[in-house]
Amino acid sequence: MRRYFLPSVALLSLAVVWLVVWGFLRTDKERFYGDEFRRPAFDFSLTDHANREFALSDHKGKVILLNFGFTNCPDICPITLGMLGEVLDIVKDDRVLALFITVDPERDTVAKLGEYIPFFHDHIVGLTGSQREIKRVNDACGTFYSKEKEVSEDDYVVSHSPAVYLIGPGGEMTLRYPKDKLDPKRIAEDVKSLLL
Numbered sequence: 001m002r003r004y005f006l007p008s009v010a011l012l013s014l015a016v017v018w019l020v021v022w023g024f025l026r027t028d029k030e031r032f033y034g035d036e037f038r039r040p041a042f043d044f045s046l047t048d049h050a051n052r053e054f055a056l057s058d059h060k061g062k063v064i065l066l067n068f069g070f071t072n073c074p075d076i077c078p079i080t081l082g083m084l085g086e087v088l089d090i091v092k093d094d095r096v097l098a099l100f101i102t103v104d105p106e107r108d109t110v111a112k113l114g115e116y117i118p119f120f121h122d123h124i125v126g127l128t129g130s131q132r133e134i135k136r137v138n139d140a141c142g143t144f145y146s147k148e149k150e151v152s153e154d155d156y157v158v159s160h161s162p163a164v165y166l167i168g169p170g171g172e173m174t175l176r177y178p179k180d181k182l183d184p185k186r187i188a189e190d191v192k193s194l195l196l
Helices: 002-025 076-091 110-119 131-141 184-195
Strands: 035-039 045-048 053-055 063-069 096-102 124-128 145-148 157-160 164-167 173-177
Touching: 045 110, 045 131, 063 076, 063 131, 063 184, 076 096, 076 124, 076 164, 076 184, 096 110, 096 131, 110 124, 164 184, 173 184
Parallel strands: 063 096, 096 124
Antiparallel strands: 035 173, 045 053, 045 124, 063 164, 145 157, 164 173
């Protein structure tokens, strides 16, 4: 009987070690629906759609869903804002907030954002600022935007990343949801897991 006992203990020990190592090596790709998109904690201050100062650092402890766009966007932006509203309705937690940062501050004034944003959800905050301030946020997030198809001074389209970015409770960017992963139920699951 002793002869079988030692190999069994060795195999059991090996299995335990393997499980521990597997647990440590397991990445967020397996834990989360969103793509891992690590960026260090950062802060910014912009003006919200109610003409108040909005500083990201004032919302530590919350999960923030961040999206860039513009109010004249014909399709992607309103669809994404509608999806973010669905996520907020599923999660139903005051520790979750969605931000819509304009990439078109020339046309997207506080007044225009104030008319546009509340249509989608009362926990979505529209933000604007100077081109320099908005570029700084884009750079921190590793995103892009540029004015395209300029017909006139007031008639143009802005190309930008359609993705949604998740900022964790500590202020660090954690996950990215590209256009093909904008599933409100799955995003809500990621948000809930970060609130535990």
